[in-house]
Amino acid sequence: MLVTIRHHLHRRLVAASPAIRGVTAGAGAGAGAGDASFSRHVSSELRTTSWRPVSSTSVEAFSSISSSTSSILSWRAFSSSSSSSSSLRESYNHILVERRFPDESNNNSARGGVGIITLHRPKALNALCDALFDDLIHAVQAFDEDDSIGCIVITGSGKAFAAGADISEMSTREFAHVYKKNMFAQWADITQTSKPIIAAVNGFALGGGCELAMMCDILIAGSNAQFGQPEINLGVIPGAGGTQRLIRAVGKSKAMEMVLTGNRITAQEAMEIGLASKVINSDLLLDEAVKMGFGIADKGGVAVRACKEAVNAAEEMTLSQGLMFERRMFHALFATKDQKEGMSAFLEKRKPNFTDE
């Protein structure tokens, strides 16, 4: 079952009450009998609470790790047009995409694969032009809907994760244009995925690059990573979440320092202030991120999605609302086969055989 709890909530609750229209539909596949039962539980649980909609833009962490190495199943290269279909394109213009699956010969029995997206516009330090972001959103959505993938990794290439929004593309734009287009609003589509996204940040993560990394659920820094919000040097401010997500990650004083001075911080500092969850030798960064991804992909897919949603909800709710939300999600998971399997497996001292149902 790969239908998200958010999807169920949306379908059920939007129908139930106009006040719930802020709840966002996630990407979802078709629902089976187990889905319907789970949906009934979630919606009946939630009807008993004083409920507020969860904004779709909430995002941040969930983690777990298991060891494995990986084998590349397919490398695909690049060329794109627009972002709307649900399956991965054969090629994209500005990103590389790869599905990586666990290598069973290496004692890795993880069930799911990891979708890797490499930002690949090296001459411009992966500056996030509109076309690149279209590619990125398309690939993220495609992996989100791909049943063989349990976790997504976004990484950079060359000297950079991403050196920000494309300055040459933006420089001549006028207020009316950026306002009417609601420039950068679409970037938040990244946060709509139901599957966890790990940012494996190598090199520069500046401006929009830092903001993209913060939209992901887990941020792992390569030892060569540098983070910053240098928009102030361009006569603007961060426009894709830098003033909002940064303060939630690192607190007011450090966030203010970074956006007001434009100064960069190192990977080590990013970890110390809570922006990154860990620092990994740059050469090992992607493999470590993928290994973490395999660990997540091995869990029950419904509980993984619920974890992600519950943690993200913390950014949008008061503590009491968040605790209620968490508890109801917890209750709802008792409608899943994975809960029965997970608890039985523990008692029977064996590895659970999750089926995402």
Ligand code: CAA
């Ligand atoms: N947009 C467009 N092009 C960029 C770019 C960007 N954000 N960042 C780097 N490039 C280009 C450079 O123009 C240069 O192109 P040319 O070779 O054609 O001249 C190429 O990438 C290599 O860059 P540098 O020669 O500058 O490389 P460096 O190693 O000397 O410096 C750097 C690296 C410190 C990252 C520097 O490139 C830099 O400061 N980049 C801009 C960072 C920035 O200001 N980011 C914020 C953008 S605004 C934003 O992101 C708004 C938002 O909130 C979404």
